Amino acid sequence: MRFCVKCGKDVEKTLDGLCTECYLDGRQFTSLPHHVDLEVCAVCGEYYLGGKWVPSSKKNAVEDFAFENVTVLNGNRIKCLESFSEEQDPRTFLATVISEVSIEGAEVESEASTIVRVKNTVCKRCSRIQGSYYESILQVRSEERALDEDTMEQVVNMVMSYVDQQSRINRQYFISKVEKMHGGVDFYISSIALGRTIAKIVSDKYSGENKESAKLVGRTPDGQDMYRITYLVRLPEFKAGDVVLWNNKHYKLVRVFGTGGRIISIKDFKEITVRRSDMSALKVYRKKSELGNATVISGGPPEIQVLHPSNYSAVDLRVPEGAIIGETVKVVDIDGSMYYVP
Numbered sequence: 001m002r003f004c005v006k007c008g009k010d011v012e013k014t015l016d017g018l019c020t021e022c023y024l025d026g027r028q029f030t031s032l033p034h035h036v037d038l039e040v041c042a043v044c045g046e047y048y049l050g051g052k053w054v055p056s057s058k059k060n061a062v063e064d065f066a067f068e069n070v071t072v073l074n075g076n077r078i079k080c081l082e083s084f085s086e087e088q089d090p091r092t093f094l095a096t097v098i099s100e101v102s103i104e105g106a107e108v109e110s111e112a113s114t115i116v117r118v119k120n121t122v123c124k125r126c127s128r129i130q131g132s133y134y135e136s137i138l139q140v141r142s143e144e145r146a147l148d149e150d151t152m153e154q155v156v157n158m159v160m161s162y163v164d165q166q167s168r169i170n171r172q173y174f175i176s177k178v179e180k181m182h183g184g185v186d187f188y189i190s191s192i193a194l195g196r197t198i199a200k201i202v203s204d205k206y207s208g209e210n211k212e213s214a215k216l217v218g219r220t221p222d223g224q225d226m227y228r229i230t231y232l233v234r235l236p237e238f239k240a241g242d243v244v245l246w247n248n249k250h251y252k253l254v255r256v257f258g259t260g261g262r263i264i265s266i267k268d269f270k271e272i273t274v275r276r277s278d279m280s281a282l283k284v285y286r287k288k289s290e291l292g293n294a295t296v297i298s299g300g301p302p303e304i305q306v307l308h309p310s311n312y313s314a315v316d317l318r319v320p321e322g323a324i325i326g327e328t329v330k331v332v333d334i335d336g337s338m339y340y341v342p
Helices: 020-024 058-068 124-130 149-167 192-206 276-281
Strands: 037-041 047-049 051-055 078-091 092-103 108-123 136-142 177-178 184-189 209-219 225-235 245-246 249-257 260-265 271-275 283-286 292-300 303-307 312-320 327-333 337-340
Touching: 047 058, 058 078, 058 092, 058 108, 058 124, 058 177, 078 108, 078 136, 092 225, 108 149, 136 149, 149 184, 184 192, 192 209, 192 327, 209 327, 225 292, 271 276, 276 303, 283 327, 312 337
Parallel strands: 037 108, 136 225
Antiparallel strands: 037 047, 047 051, 078 092, 092 108, 136 184, 177 184, 209 225, 245 249, 245 283, 249 260, 260 271, 292 303, 292 327, 303 312, 327 337
16 A cells, blocks of 8 residues: 555555645646647648648637647547637637546546647649649540530530549549640549549540550659550540431430440330440431421321421321420431431
8 A cells, every 4th residue: 555645645556656636636737839830721721630631710720730739748638628719810829728638547627728820831732733733634535526515515514523522532633724625625634543534434424435545754753654644535426316327227316324325216216225335336317406396287196297397398207105295396307208306
């Protein structure tokens, strides 16, 4: 049995000759430096907390950073009970952290304060973006002479939306530059892996052809070759809504997806699936924008009568069961005969 040199009480064990109560009495168990510097990116506004850049309000960042810098003098820190700060000027805060620590099984509160100075810097991601950094290029082209404006906008929106989502998981993912040109659009991408993924997404979406090529651009400090990868996605001429030829028959291309496409016969309205490997055999007969509009005179499924869009003669058209017929319908001329386009 031992005794406390301060109060004289007999105890099982002592800390520096004192019982637990006397040892805890009046002691400070946490400390903070006189001041700490909190980095904030002047470009994106994120704060460097916990070894990474994160979005935060200034007040929360200041208080979280103060707690992050607390040192426990003895025992193990359990949790932060409270943090608060007082703004001295827009870049300087007096932050106080009240922590709960465990000392020999006893939980005690300890308070420490520091001056948090908010310092502007530029994070690695923003520095790379400003420097137009990229590891891969995605080139999107068309089998036609030029990528049409609507498709180009769809591709740009799809790619930018995907990268925005992925950057929330990995902030090193970004697009440093987008170049639209007459023949298509180029994306300058921060990562080779991200470029490869986006190329596959675009080629799957439009059932396009995907190729890649590598260019040696230097060496790493440890002597490894550094490559820049260019991904070329060539989109087919056809798009959903076009009338196409397949196996010498006319179909409307209903849908394009990663594993192929869905087409419907112009003549008997039967739908079939075309495998991805066979999609290149589709040939455009009439683009969606080139289809005619015929005014409906009378009738309903399975047959309607319309005015021929060129000579205004009455034409009988077969339509599929369940078709919703409005004032006009889409039609196409095949070998001098008019057909309803479902």
